[in-house]
Amino acid sequence: MRSGSWPWRIAAREGVAAARTGRWASALTVVAVAWTVAVVGAAGAVEVSRLVDGEQAWIASGGFVLTASGLSNEDQSQNPVPAAVCDRLAGLDGVVAAFAALRSSQPATLGTAPGGAVSLILVTPGATEFFDVTDDADGVVLVTRPLAERTGVMPGEPARFLTGSGPSGSGLRSDLLRARVVDPTMLGEEFAGAVLVPSSDVIEADDCYVRTDAAHVDAVRDLMVGTLGWDGAPPVVTDRLRTDEFTIDYSDAYQERTLRGAWIAGAGVLTLLWSVLTWSRRSRVAIYATFGMRTDSRLVLAVAEWSTLASLGVAWGWAIGVVGALSLGAHPAVALAQVTGQGLLVVLAATVGVIVLGVAPAGSLLSHLKDH
Template sequence: MKDWDRRVAVGEGLRSVASGGLVTISIVLGLMLALAVPATLDASAVARIVDDETRWRAAGGDLLIATRDEGFSASQCESLNTVDGIDAAFGARRLPGTYATVAAPDAGVAVVLVTGGIHRFLGIDGGGAVVTPDARDDTGSGDVLQLLPASPVLLGSGQAPGGAGGREQDLPLAPLEIAAVTPLDVLGDEYAYSIAVPQAAAGTVERCFVRTTPATADAVRAVLPALLTPDDDGTPVVVLDRLVSGQFSRDFSTELDERTTALGPYLGGAVAGLLWLLVSWFRRAEDSLYTTLGAERTTLILLRGTEWATLLAVALLGAWSLSLAGLALTDTATRASLLVVARSLTIGTCVATSLAAAAQLLPRQDTLATLKDR
């Protein structure tokens, strides 16, 4: 008996889907849930980890602060930017008292002298001053500001906190270009209403701010004293975490890599594949009937492959829609979570298709025996 034409096999596969009724609907729903549920759970887990890390970083969780009584050389703080494991570093010295600007003579804003590393720390371009939003509003500063003392009582002989030497002659009175307007609360409450002005690396700072990562925090914390006092002179260096609650208790990179929900797409794909194995088992008599009508093994594979591809395509569309709805309901629909959904659905599809293909390659019972069981 002559084998079927390929177009006939494809058409029969599509007819099987169209005429399946509740069976087709049940298979599509099963495939959709098997793929969508683990994808949504994994995407939500990733979104939560990313959100926790973002809020943790915004609060200064990745920030170390080094201090000592006599302060540090500004160049020493700035040189930390070349150390492995340190994302960014800069030195800061807060001048005593408060200051005004030419545009707002009655203002009283804190002025902090910083090294150039602050621009890398904040992720901004340019080498100008950094102004907090409230300070910008109160000083009436545009793209340029010009400082002047806010009080006639000058602190010319005073010292900045920590003895780093904060004399008023260090105050830059020339017009300053504003590089960015951004909050500085991450550095500490005393910087929440201030103007950060870059200074020469030849100066002195009272604090070194160092941004690191949970993976390298302990190593960086251990070597900071030696890096900041290479001659081992003066008082000891004290290194503290910016957050009062302290330590790098969470390693977000490790949490992301070791999350158990990442296994979900593989399990979901296996469930989808096993579902098709079950369907194939119940259709063995139908396949035997096709065989008696002249369909060879390759024809049956093409027929069932067409049916599988059609059902899977519909299920994938539903799974993607269901995942998006789940992310929207849990308020975790971010770019990262959408990428995880796409990755999860791809993994689940590959696993399920591998098992579906294996189902077609399994040894089959004798045709007559199968028809007799029917």
């Protein structure tokens, strides 16, 4: 601090006093900060929450599910997939769950809906983990939700299925199993009306389904190509859902979201407001300059006044923003993170603007009177 200037401690006290006695100017600043923080934070929270919802729906529809099928031969037959190898993939890094499926050529009938034919698919034991259902000592049968709603099958109830034909046209009855109702959305419509029966007897399967995550999808795809071949022929590995230039990449969508830089506009609005208030009170600044307050002390005064008002506005705006974001459907964690982060960015950037305005030259009281 240069000799003859106001002490910074006194300048800071003067700034706090100015914030307390500023009346309409102080009230306007607090309200402006509060609503800028609230609007920017809540808008960002809602936008990010919608992206999260979209990504979760995409994942639930099979976004990270890979399918391996055998190559077609010249005689139009298709190579099988080694079922045991597919099931063992679940123990490897990056694989959430995996199972192999073999479609039966004969339809089946559930004991709860006699006479109604359904598709029967034999699956490896890994299917229970894939669909996140518990096994049972007596064995389980996985009934897809659309079929369960149509036939009245309830989760956990005893169930039998009838398949094939016996000596007098009667079906071959399965053992009594426990029904597990599963959502087939991530595997596609072909599973919607099917009964999946876990069995360790499946040796050669039609397909292998593997669930992974964003960090391992490429590595798991290469792993499937290298391990699920048959007689030296690699399998055909495809994504359950199409991924190309016409589909959304949610990682890029988050980085390129429209309101990511909204805090810059918010800070600009607050800086403009503060510049208008500074100009309207230029006579006060001129009086301080006349009484020996130099640039450094004037800057301390301005920052102290701004910080006092901004802190009140941020606290109020944070509460408004969080409540507003939640009422508009934002996720609680996203609302807290976005309103807090965006609010801090708005105020910090606006503080830089206040500092720039604070070091602007100030005329003396005499020069101000001459202007009038």
